[in-house]
Amino acid sequence: MSAPGTPSGTPGPGPLRVALVGYGPAGSFFHAPLIAATPGLVLDTVVTGDAGRRAAALAEHPGVRFAAGADEVWARADELDLVVLASPNRTHVPLATAALEAGLPVVVDKPLAGTAREGRALAALAEARGLLLTVFHNRRWDSDFRTLRALLAEGRLGDVLRFESRFERWRPRLKGGWRESGDPAEIGGLLYDLGSHLVDQALTLFGPAVRVYAEADVRRPGAAADDDCFLALTHAGGVRSHLWMSATASRLGPRLRALGTCGGYVTHGLDPQEAALRAGSRPGTAGAEGSSWGAVPESAWGTLGTDDDGPRPVPSLPGDYPAFYAGVATALRDGTPAPVTALEAVACLEVLEAARTSAATGRAVEM
Numbered sequence: 001m002s003a004p005g006t007p008s009g010t011p012g013p014g015p016l017r018v019a020l021v022g023y024g025p026a027g028s029f030f031h032a033p034l035i036a037a038t039p040g041l042v043l044d045t046v047v048t049g050d051a052g053r054r055a056a057a058l059a060e061h062p063g064v065r066f067a068a069g070a071d072e073v074w075a076r077a078d079e080l081d082l083v084v085l086a087s088p089n090r091t092h093v094p095l096a097t098a099a100l101e102a103g104l105p106v107v108v109d110k111p112l113a114g115t116a117r118e119g120r121a122l123a124a125l126a127e128a129r130g131l132l133l134t135v136f137h138n139r140r141w142d143s144d145f146r147t148l149r150a151l152l153a154e155g156r157l158g159d160v161l162r163f164e165s166r167f168e169r170w171r172p173r174l175k176g177g178w179r180e181s182g183d184p185a186e187i188g189g190l191l192y193d194l195g196s197h198l199v200d201q202a203l204t205l206f207g208p209a210v211r212v213y214a215e216a217d218v219r220r221p222g223a224a225a226d227d228d229c230f231l232a233l234t235h236a237g238g239v240r241s242h243l244w245m246s247a248t249a250s251r252l253g254p255r256l257r258a259l260g261t262c263g264g265y266v267t268h269g270l271d272p273q274e275a276a277l278r279a280g281s282r283p284g285t286a287g288a289e290g291s292s293w294g295a296v297p298e299s300a301w302g303t304l305g306t307d308d309d310g311p312r313p314v315p316s317l318p319g320d321y322p323a324f325y326a327g328v329a330t331a332l333r334d335g336t337p338a339p340v341t342a343l344e345a346v347a348c349l350e351v352l353e354a355a356r357t358s359a360a361t362g363r364a365v366e367m
Contacts, residue, residue, distance in 0.1 A: 016081040016332055017044040019073045019104075021095060023053040026109050027086035028060075029277045030138065034067075035084065036061060038325040040333070044080060044302025047073060070095055074102040079261040081332065082132075085109060088178050089187035093118050096133070100125050105132035105332060110196040110347040111352070114187045119349050123342035134333055134338035135345040136324065138206060139197040142271035143319040144256050149205065152357045155305060156261030163241045164257040165201060165237060167350070168249035169193040174222055189225035191216050191359075192352055194245035198347045199355075200340075202233055202241040208347065209233040209241075213364040214355035217246045231355050232364075265314070267302035271317040283322045294319030 008362065010247055018035050020027055023046050034042045046057045049068045057064055073083060083099040083265075084107040087090055087365035100122070112135045113119040117278045126133035138147060151157060152290050174257065178186045179193060216226040216363045228248045233241040256267045283293045293310035305311035327339030354365040 002244070002278050003235045012069075015042040015054075016329060017042055017079065018082045018084060019045040019047065019067070019080050020086060021047040021070050021073070022085065022087035022318070023048040023050070024086070026058065028053070029274075030066045031059060031084050031086045031107075031109070031136070032057065033326050034284050034321055037322055038329055039323060040121050040329045041173055043081075044202055045073060047233065062214075064347075070172050073102075074098055077102040077104050080104060082107065082327060082328070089114070090178070090185050090194065091193060092178065093122065096122050097125065100131055100133065103129065103131070107134055107136055107328060108345075109136045111135075111192050112342065113349060114184075114192075116346050116349040117340065117351055119346040122243070123346060125243040126342060132328070132338055133342045134166075134328060134331070135342065137197065137340045137345065137348075138202045138321050139201055141320045141323050142273070143202055143294060143316045144271060144302060146317040146320065147255060147314065148258055148265055151265055151314070152205065155260070157212060157265060158204070158262030160239050160258055160260045163202060163206060163239060164243075164254065164259075165198050165241070166244040166253050166255060167198060168244060168246045168350055170250050170252075170253050171247040172220060174220060179277075180225050180227075189203045189216070189227070190245045190247060191355060194254055195229060195231065195243070195352060195355070196348060198243040199231070199233075199244060199351045200344070201207065202235075202243060203344070203347055203351070204288075206235040206237060206239040206241060208367070209235045210236050210329060210367050211272045211364055212351055212358055212367060214283075214358040216356070216359035226359075229355075229359075231351075233351065264306045264311070265302055266311070266318075268302050271319045272296060273321050277321075288345050292318060293322070348359040 036043050041348045043061050047067045085095050086109050092108050096106050096108050134177045179188045214228045215233040219228045228246045232245040254266050254268055258265045295318045301313040301316050303311035304314045314361045325341050330336050331338050358365045
């Protein structure tokens with residue numbers, strides 16, 4: 001991994017060589033395209049034993065190498081500069097531990113771990129080895145989130161009183177797979193899936209939570225994992241965040257609603273980047289009608305103001321998932337902070353654990 005004479009964890013000259021573990025939806029739709037689109041990164045190896053996924057990866061990324069298992073990656077760690085884990089949640093801790101012990105920096109898809117204790121242990125291992133450990137909380141680079149963050153920095157809402165955020169879907173039929181498994185070892189269910197994004201966004205905007213109340217239900221016939229959840233967070237600064245995640249929402253609420261003493265900001269609909277990636281579009285290519293990557297059409301802009309003065313449309317900043325891997329490359333080259341720190345991911349896990357306890361007991365949990 002390192003050139004002769006360079007410190008441990010410091011890459012040598014040339015592109016940073018990336019091994020991607022897993023080529024399911026997360027690996028093929030998100031990580032591989034974003035890695036390939038990032039200057040200074042090259043997708044070197046994909047770990048999958050599935051023949052169909054190998055063929056798809058080779059068609060999308062000519063020249064990529066393959067490994068049947070992660071052990072093959074650890075055996076040639078000196079040929080690589082970064083490992084990305086896009087594997088099932090239950091594998092994140094053992095694979096991240098093995099990668100760090102092999103001397104490789106790691107990107108882990110969210111959630112980092114099943115428990116905050118495991119997450120802290122990974123963070124401590126990375127620090128002891130002097131290696132990067134970061135977590136793919138890509139929703140920090142959603143268009144609506146970036147726009148709201150800019151509005152808050154400008155003081156356009158005044159003092160925020162309440163923040164509402166939703167990732168709701170209408171999926172009355174089960175899709176199957178580990179994400180819907182009721183086995184706790186799989187770390188499935190929407191609380192740890194979509195909830196990881198929602199909690200991370202709330203903590204990023206408004207700081208630590210001091211109180212957590214949650215409801216987590218299994219609504220769909222035959223379901224075994226939570227598919228309809230609500231969280232209420234009280235932040236140390238006094239803001240209250242109300243977060244919804246659901247697969248049973250037959251009518252969708254606002255994506256974001258932030259209410260402040262000077263006005264509110266409301267958006268509907270999802271950031272366009274996920275749909276674009278799933279449809280085969282790639283960063284650096286023009287979108288619909290020649291629009292740039294992550295651009296939101298004017299018809300989908302959020303509105304700012306009060307009902308008394310008539311809320312006005314606010315131009316949406318473009319979504320920017322490529323910024324995550326650009327930040328990873330810079331962190332590896334220049335030693336700058338990770339785009340998402342391991343301890344930030346641990347703070348998210350602490351809230352999710354408290355939410356699970358609250359949902360099970362019916363009581364709020366003091367942090």
